[in-house]
Amino acid sequence: xxxxxxxxxxxxxxxxxxxxxxxxxxxxxxxxxxxxxxxxxxxxxxxxxxxxxxxxxxxxxxxxxxxxxxxxxxxxxxxxxxxxxxxxxxxxxxxxxxxxxxxxxxxxxxxxxxxxxxxxxxxxxxxxxxxxxxxxxxxxxxxxxxxxxxxxxxxxxxxxxxxxxxxxxxxxxxxxxxxxxxxxxxxxxxxxxxxxxxxxxxxxxxxxxxxxxxxxxxxxxxxxxxxxxxxxxxxxxxxxxxxxxxxxxxxxxxxxxxxxxxxxxxxxxxxxxxxxxxxxxxxxxxxxxxxxxxxxxxxxxxxxxxxxxxxxxxxxxxx
Amino acid sequence: xxxxxxxxxxxxxxxxxxxxxxxxxxxxxxxxxxxxxxxxxxxxxxxxxxxxxxxxxxxxxxxxxxxxxxxxxxxxxxxxxxxxxxxxxxxxxxxxxxxxxxxxxxxxxxxxxxxxxxxxxxxxxxxxxxxxxxxxxxxxxxxxxxxxxxxxxxxxxxxxxxxxxxxxxxxxxxxxxxxxxxxxxxxxxxxxxxxxxxxxxxxxxxxxxxxxxxxxxxxxxxxxxxxxxxxxxxxxxxxxxxxxxxxxxxxxxxxxxxxxxxxxxxxxxxxxxxxxxxx
Numbered sequence: 001x002x003x004x005x006x007x008x009x010x011x012x013x014x015x016x017x018x019x020x021x022x023x024x025x026x027x028x029x030x031x032x033x034x035x036x037x038x039x040x041x042x043x044x045x046x047x048x049x050x051x052x053x054x055x056x057x058x059x060x061x062x063x064x065x066x067x068x069x070x071x072x073x074x075x076x077x078x079x080x081x082x083x084x085x086x087x088x089x090x091x092x093x094x095x096x097x098x099x100x101x102x103x104x105x106x107x108x109x110x111x112x113x114x115x116x117x118x119x120x121x122x123x124x125x126x127x128x129x130x131x132x133x134x135x136x137x138x139x140x141x142x143x144x145x146x147x148x149x150x151x152x153x154x155x156x157x158x159x160x161x162x163x164x165x166x167x168x169x170x171x172x173x174x175x176x177x178x179x180x181x182x183x184x185x186x187x188x189x190x191x192x193x194x195x196x197x198x199x200x201x202x203x204x205x206x207x208x209x210x211x212x213x214x215x216x217x218x219x220x221x222x223x224x225x226x227x228x229x230x231x232x233x234x235x236x237x238x239x240x241x242x243x244x245x246x247x248x249x250x251x252x253x254x255x256x257x258x259x260x261x262x263x264x265x266x267x268x269x270x271x272x273x274x275x276x277x278x279x280x281x282x283x284x285x286x287x288x289x290x291x292x293x294x295x296x297x298x299x300x301x302x303x304x305x306x307x308x309x310x311x312x313x314x315x316x317x318x319x
Numbered sequence: 320x321x322x323x324x325x326x327x328x329x330x331x332x333x334x335x336x337x338x339x340x341x342x343x344x345x346x347x348x349x350x351x352x353x354x355x356x357x358x359x360x361x362x363x364x365x366x367x368x369x370x371x372x373x374x375x376x377x378x379x380x381x382x383x384x385x386x387x388x389x390x391x392x393x394x395x396x397x398x399x400x401x402x403x404x405x406x407x408x409x410x411x412x413x414x415x416x417x418x419x420x421x422x423x424x425x426x427x428x429x430x431x432x433x434x435x436x437x438x439x440x441x442x443x444x445x446x447x448x449x450x451x452x453x454x455x456x457x458x459x460x461x462x463x464x465x466x467x468x469x470x471x472x473x474x475x476x477x478x479x480x481x482x483x484x485x486x487x488x489x490x491x492x493x494x495x496x497x498x499x500x501x502x503x504x505x506x507x508x509x510x511x512x513x514x515x516x517x518x519x520x521x522x523x524x525x526x527x528x529x530x531x532x533x534x535x536x537x538x539x540x541x542x543x544x545x546x547x548x549x550x551x552x553x554x555x556x557x558x559x560x561x562x563x564x565x566x567x568x569x570x571x572x573x574x575x576x577x578x579x580x581x582x583x584x585x586x587x588x589x590x591x592x593x594x595x596x597x598x
Contacts, residue, residue, distance in 0.1 A: 033462070057458055060492075062485035065451045069489070072455015075440055077386055078462070080455075095445055096482075100452055104442040105434055 011174035015113060017149035018170050019044040021156040022081055026052055032160065033057060033073060035082040037066040043083040043113050063088045067096035067110070074106040079160065086112030086128035086169060087119075094134055101165045102138035109159045110167040115145075116207065116256030117284070118172045120293040128169075129284050132234055133261030135167055142166035142188055143235035145255075145263075147209035148178045151232055154186030162188060171256070173207045173293060178230075189233045191241035197227030200311050201245035203267055204254040205231050208282075208302060212254050215307035226311050234263055239270055246275040250314040252282060254307055256297075259283040278317035280310045331374050332541045338408060339369035339541075343570050344597045345408075346400030349420040351590040355429065356420075359567035359580035361401035363505040363538070364472060367563055368405045370544040371470055371501075380410035383437035389467050390456050392440050394449020395474040395503060396430040397582075403427050403436075411438035447480025449473060450500060454490045457498040457558075468552065470499045476508030479517045484529070490558040491530025498558040499548065500531075503538065505567040507578045526560040538563025571596050 026032040026048065033055045034048055040058065049056045057073070059065045063084060070082035082089065089112055090097065101108050112131055119126035135143055142159065144166065146152040152170060159166040166188075178194060186192075194209070195216045204212040209230045216226040227248060229241055245251050251271060253264035264281030271279055288296055297303055301310070342365050350356035372378075376389040393402045400420070407414045412426075419425035426435035430444030441452045453471035460467055473483065490498055504522065506513050513519050523533045532555055536543040547561050567581070568574025571593045574583075585593060 054462060059489045060485075062489065064447075064482040065454070065486040065489055068448060068451030068482070068486065069455035069458060071441060072452040072457070073459045075390065075452070075456045076459020076463070076465075078459050096448065096451075099442055099445055099448055103432075106441075 011176055012149040013174060014146060014149055014152040014171050015044040017152040018111065018156055019047055021153040023048050023051060025157065025160050026055065029079065029160070031077060031079045033078045033080050035059065035066055035070050035073065035080050037061055037063050037084045037088070039084040039113070042085060043111065045083065063092040064096050067093040068100050070108040070110070071096075071100035071104060071106050074108050079107060079109070081109045081111055083111040083113060085126070086115035086131050087126055090128065090131040090134055097135065098138060102141045105140055106165060107163050108165055112167060112169045114172045115169045116171060116173070117288065117293045117296050120296060121290060123290065124287040127288070129256070129258045131169065132255070132257050132263065133265070136235055136261065136266060139235070140165065141235060142233070144188065144233050145169045145205040146232055147206055147230050148175050150177060150180070151186055155232065158186060158188050169206065171207050175207055176210050178210060178213070186232070189236045189238060191229050191231045191233070191238035193227060193229050193241070195226070195228035197225040198248055199225045200250035200252065200315050201227040201229055201248045202252050202254060202307060202311060203229045203231050203242070203245060203263065205234065205263055207256050208254040211303055212307055214304040215311065218304055218308050219311055224311065224315065231263060231267070234266055237266055237270060242267055242270045243274060246271055246277045249277050249318045250311070251277060251279045252307065252310045252314050253279070254282040254302065256302070257283050259285060278314050280314045282307065282310055328542065328545065331545065335369045335373050335541045338373045339365050340597060341408060342369055342401055342404040344594065345404045345417060347585070347590065347593055347597070349400050349404070349417055351585050352418070353421040354584045356400045356584065357397045357582050358400060358585070359507070359574060359577070359583065360395060360398040360474065360503070360505070362569045362571065362574065363565040363567045364395065364398050364503045365401050365569070366539045366541065366565075367472060367501055367503065367544060368401055370541055370548060372405050372409045374541070374545050375548045376468075376470065378409070380438065383411060387465070387467055390440050390453070390469045392443070392449040392453040392456070392469070392471040393431060394443055394446070394471055395477060396443030396449070399427065399429060399431055402431060406436065406438040409438070412436060446474070446477040447482035450483050451486035453498060454486050454495065457490070457495045458493060460497050461493065461495060468497050468499065470501065472501045472503060474508070475502055475504045475506065475519060475522070476513050476516070478502065478519055487526070487529045487531065494556050495558045496552040496555045499552070499561060500558065501561045501563055503565050504562050505565045507567045507576070507581065509581050511578060523562055530557060531560040532557040533560045533562065535562045535564065538565035539569055
């Protein structure tokens with residue numbers, strides 16, 4: 001699983017990490033099956049299909065059936081990983097996710113592929129910047145947004161080991177492997193602090209984490225000490241990490257998602273109920289105009305300069 | 320369960336009829352006491368449910384998650400009066416619990432919850448959910464070459480949900496002979512006849528065209544139901560669709576084929592009259 005090992009150079013497509021990890025898990029656990037809706041290639045599950053053809057269920061282009069069949073397979077004793085483009089597995093099959101998976105509380109792992117604005121120029125029908133807001137409402141559904149190949153692999157292993165419903169949001173956007181201390185571990189519901197800081201806290205997840213680290217480094221050069229917290233798990237939230245962030249007096253959240261109801265909304269709900277401090281939520285305002293993912297990130301300030309600006313402005317609002 | 324051979328079958332039909340009568344009486348009492356429910360659909364589905372639980376399926380209510388059990392998915396999840404009654408009668412939980420139907424904190428929610436009650440396989444209520452989940456269960460059995468069968472009961476109006484038809488393709492494509500869909504064809508949906516709302520006929524041809532083996536039976540005839548549901552599916556090579564022609568409100572004169580009883584609730588006089596008729 002070379003793609004899953006921490007690395008300090010190069011860029012990675014986290015789907016490769018997902019695919020390598022699920023193949024390795026399936027070798028060890030015969031209960032693991034995959035379910036796809038004509039989404040073998042886009043989920044990078046060609047290798048899995050070759051190794052375990054009888055353990056891949058392809059229902060065709062039918063997302064309601066995709067998710068419901070996952071619930072049925074769990075009833076039959078399987079550990080299904082149900083994988084499709086995040087925009088469709090959530091939006092098209094939302095009621096199946098609600099009733100068949102979350103409310104029924106079954107052992108199904110939903111994998112939302114190519115999330116956020118990865119499909120850039122294809123437009124908002126194919127973007128998935130609403131998924132966290134929709135899924136966050138299902139209180140028992142674990143919700144994980146890994147930031148790099150190592151964390152993607154660890155998240156897949158963690159949800160496989162967990163007996164219950166989970167959603168992992170996997171990106172196809174190239175990201176670097178983040179620097180972590182030796183022996184770093186991933187735990188569902190536990191945030192990780194990647195940069196220490198005391199003037200403000202940037203809480204990010206997914207593809208925004210490495211950009212937040214870059215912003216913190218730039219701010220450090222001008223004497224601003226910004227903490228960076230990778231909040232990979234959106235449900236359940238690491239409320240202790242949020243309480244600690246509020247102690248720095250200013251919080252900026254950054255996500256490849258709408259500013260409505262995602263990571264920022266989740267953090268704000270905790271902050272406003274515990275220790276209100278100035279906050280800023282960075283993300284997309286709603287349906288976005290035509291453009292590549294890279295262009296959209298820059299256009300909406302989801303880059304080093306935009307995040308650093310937001311931190312300065314939020315620090316200025318401290319009482 | 321005994322095989323439905325001639326003399327035994329008569330005994331079995333008598334047993335199922337007695338259970339069905341009990342279920343109709345008990346479920347109507349539940350609806351009367353809760354002043355809520357879907358008694359018309361309870362009554363159209365009762366004979367199918369009684370046949371499955373007392374004549375066809377293999378299960379142990381003391382071991383409700385036994386991997387080898389036959390599965391039953393109640394897709395028409397609003398008909399909990401009949402469903403809870405048959406589960407209690409089958410021994411999954413005490414019959415006394417039926418008196419808590421829809422009360423605060425009761426395990427007997429208006430729609431079934433697998434985490435509240437043993438014997439419930441998946442949480443239903445929104446229509447068009449049961450068949451695709453049952454297909455997933457049947458696929459798990461197919462992968463394992465297991466012997467258990469999966470049964471799912473849908474309403475007929477419910478077939479207006481597209482999820483049924485996309486999953487019907489999957490079931491036929493995978494030749495899920497271990498799967499049986501039973502359609503409670505009472506021809507009435509919430510507000511009107513199905514054929515006046517979004518026509519389903521010719522329903523048998525639709526399922527055949529989708530690649531299913533179709534049987535059409537009188538859904539209140541225990542002998543016919545036993546014959547088609549007990550037949551071994553081995554070697555059929557197709558999923559089975561049983562269109563059970565039924566009547567909403569079957570068993571009570573003033574409810575018979577009457578759309579007002581989709582979610583109508585009885586007055587004291589109506590309840591007493593129904594109990595006089597259900598004997």
